[in-house]
Amino acid sequence: MHSTTHYTRHHLFTSPPALSARRRASLRSASTVRMALREDGPTVAVVGVTGAVGQEFLQVLSQRDFPYSSLKLLASRRSAGKQIPFQGKTYTVEELVPESFDGVDIALFSAGGGISKELGPVAVEKGAIVVDNSSAFRMDPNVPLVIPEVNPEAMSHIRLKGRNGKGAIIANPNCSTIICLMGVTPLHRHAKVVRMVVSTYQAASGAGAAAMEELALQTREVLDGKEPTCKIFKQQYAFNVFSHNSSLLPNGYNEEEMKLVKETRKIWNNDEVKVTATCMRVATMRAHGESVNLQFENPLDEDTARQILQKAPGVVIIDDRELNNFPTPLGVSNKDEVAVGRIRQDISRDDNRGLDLWVCGDQIRKGAALNAVQIAEMLL
Amino acid sequence: MHSTTHYTRHHLFTSPPALSARRRASLRSASTVRMALREDGPTVAVVGVTGAVGQEFLQVLSQRDFPYSSLKLLASRRSAGKQIPFQGKTYTVEELVPESFDGVDIALFSAGGGISKELGPVAVEKGAIVVDNSSAFRMDPNVPLVIPEVNPEAMSHIRLKGRNGKGAIIANPNCSTIICLMGVTPLHRHAKVVRMVVSTYQAASGAGAAAMEELALQTREVLDGKEPTCKIFKQQYAFNVFSHNSSLLPNGYNEEEMKLVKETRKIWNNDEVKVTATCMRVATMRAHGESVNLQFENPLDEDTARQILQKAPGVVIIDDRELNNFPTPLGVSNKDEVAVGRIRQDISRDDNRGLDLWVCGDQIRKGAALNAVQIAEMLL
Structure with a gap:
């Protein structure tokens, strides 16, 4: 970077x-x-x-x-x-x-x-x-x-x-799909992802420049004790988190979440992969974070995962446990690379076939x- | 409420x-x-x-x-x-x-x-x-x-x-455990949780009143184009998301995440339950959000889950798909109840044994x- x-x-x-x-x-x-x-x-x-x-x-x-x-x-x-x-x-x-x-x-x-x-x-x-x-x-x-x-x-x-x-x-x-799959695909190629549970932390930019301006305006208003201007979103965005504003489908998922499900299958040319996603907007400007829990068909330990991601084009690893230094939306803003960190064996599985990751990428740029x-x- | x-x-x-x-x-x-x-x-x-x-x-x-x-x-x-x-x-x-x-x-x-x-x-x-x-x-x-x-x-x-x-x-x-288990336990009693994947969206208040003040101060500084004051946390919190500031353990989880794992087992008096968690701080003041993916031993459909949660003490359901109205950290701030929404069948499972939820609760209050x-x- x-x-x-x-x-x-x-x-x-x-x-x-x-x-x-x-x-x-x-x-x-x-x-x-x-x-x-x-x-x-x-x-x-x-x-x-x-x-x-x-x-x-x-x-x-x-x-x-x-x-x-x-x-x-x-x-x-x-x-x-x-x-x-x-x-x-x-x-x-x-x-x-x-x-x-x-x-x-x-x-x-x-x-x-x-x-x-x-x-x-x-x-x-x-x-x-x-x-x-x-x-x-x-x-x-x-x-x-x-x-x-x-x-x-x-x-x-x-x-x-x-x-x-x-x-x-x-x-x-879609931006969330690109950012997620940049971090996950290298691992998928090695050990084949069977199931993926994603929770997103999405920025204002996905809703356009006006949404970014509204977040800045609202934040000022709230700090000044005024009522926040809500034009782009129907509720206060400043100092808040809310479920993605796309339409809800009969299955209870919103469109943003179903993009992650369907686009992953199409991009990987794999109709078998199981994906569930929960998409949230957080008060950030232009980069998304995604918490990703992966289940693999074949064993994959975290050291191998790190070696694989180190060689992956367009990916940087930020994963310093000692200094508590991991990817952040702010840190990847205006950067080309998708950052991956918090790479660890999923302790809820004992078969060496699970990993947890935290992925961040600039929504306007790589997204x-x-x-x-x-x-x-x-x-x- | x-x-x-x-x-x-x-x-x-x-x-x-x-x-x-x-x-x-x-x-x-x-x-x-x-x-x-x-x-x-x-x-x-x-x-x-x-x-x-x-x-x-x-x-x-x-x-x-x-x-x-x-x-x-x-x-x-x-x-x-x-x-x-x-x-x-x-x-x-x-x-x-x-x-x-x-x-x-x-x-x-x-x-x-x-x-x-x-x-x-x-x-x-x-x-x-x-x-x-x-x-x-x-x-x-x-x-x-x-x-x-x-x-x-x-x-x-x-x-x-x-x-x-x-x-x-x-x-x-711990606050994250209380808020999570308030929403999940009623379902656990009915269908027994086998595995739980949690991603948190945690507020400043968990780090105390000074952290809340620093978030407000930083936000003002950033909006004014100034360098943000970073005393409580070592990095910018305003308009950002970062991995929880607690220490990292040898297994790659931070202490906050391991609290969710261990406290859940103790509170449920159940050493078998599998939990993995990713804990993040988002720029909110006093209420946490948690994205929770649940796997049950027994079948549980979303309508039954909703009926169970409707009767659960201390829980309110906010789950209006039509109006895109779901729990938010801001909405539950200063409230006693933990709010649950986005209740839906996990489409990554086809055995009717999975649910996704979004839970919010006031960290200082019920937390x-x-x-x-x-x-x-x-x-x-």
Whole structure:
């Protein structure tokens, strides 16, 4: 996690300053010459660019020197005309219409499920590859649901039209699923997960930038003894925990929980795995925590688990029992890696087939924008 | 939960005003005449009266019209001399010394494990019954560990010295254990819990009044872009979640988690029950949330579970799927009852022997002071 150590520890939710992208890129490889805007790159569109994830798309594209020959910033009519600086140029946000996708190779969507359902297929029809951050197509059997470190093979048949491919949709999994499976999949590959019990500690950012602002506003109000403003959520969020605000299904699980159940099965291509989840929102800004109890088919001790996770791409272990230093939502905020700690043998089992973990990841970054850009990178 | 409805919903952590105790007592029974201070009552001492739990002892004693013939308020030398009004009289806090317990019938201790270890046996020697809120004696096989709604029989042999009894210690369980078992025991009695996976969302109050103040202070500092003051905890608490600050044991569990494991076995008088727990602190003030996954020996469906919990003393069900209304730490703050919701069949099991629950309870109240006073009431 070397690349973001210059952020202050109490950094709340603002985007990192423009300069740090440059610095981080240079940290990664001293000899890198920035060549993001170049003629042989794909044409890229960002849909929903004014949202929390949309803004993070730009950060991540820039930090990773994603190549592009042109860039379109798209949003609703309300935001059209807004000026956004990006890599030394100023872009004007354009209103999102079907014609927006003419000539677009890669479209990163994060404007809600309704927009994705309506305009995703239009973009595909015009030959674009849509990387969709909404839930609209995740469970569509024809749409790959991809975490690049976990199941890149699911999208191996998809190619850009300039490379004998054609338009297609690739779905970005839900944030809780990505963060959970980043920590769990390496262990699953080794000892096969039979059952997983997950309890989440989810941040405001999953409900968008306005929810983050409301949490900050409410917190101030409560500290000042005022009634908290409740517009995004129907109840006080500051100094509270509440069951995830998604709809409840007849089985008593909410939609967020069922995403963890169903997306895990699809991503692992394994209909047998048993998952139960309880999804809660806690008063954090942009990173989720998840308490994960795992039951394996084969024996797995905690030392082996640690060795496996040490080699896992995109994962860092923070697990210092002596200093009581473990992953926190704040500690992983604005970081790329998912942090795993509290790795221990489940003492409620005596068959060496259980582990408990605590996993944290930045919801906007690996939980959304970074994962989508990594998917796009696999198309290059 | 009628008795506390006059508190504002965003009430943070201040104690309720003195008048409301009177009003609440009168709400409970219109014909009650306050007879708390009376000649035939026991002599009572409150040890650690200036702490968060100590203050709550006074609230609860008053609200429940606990009878006493005299009251001693004890604390460290630093707090000695402080004046505390209680039920129309003003008491002077006395320095805690061995002689403090001369003539005391019931001593409510909440001044840390060190004080309990040192002076608990002294009080017992002098004939007092000590109700101890610390962890000092909880696992002592000679000391009953009691939740009055769960295992009152464990203390049935203990009597006040005025009733042919003698000095004794009764331990108050840890807050997380009390809150968890209040919701789970009624179901355990019906279908027998085989295994329990708990993830906690714990409030600042468990670390005392100073931790609550630090959380409020830090939150203000972070909102103002300042470095947060970290005195009680070594890391930022505001807008964060971190693994419980208790020591880690060689098995990778922290002490808080092992309390849940061991105390559950002792309280249920059942060495077979399998428990694993992950204990986290979240940025809430005085009430804990717990996500509980249960495996039963016998079948138990969610409707039966709901019927059982509806009749359970000290438990309220808040489980409105339509309105997405479930227990929250804020909602149970300053309330006596433990709230249970998100009651549902565990979809990771197909044998009708699994349930998921979400439980919330006030950490200072049922998690500490109320439970201790209820224990004392059983001695009357």
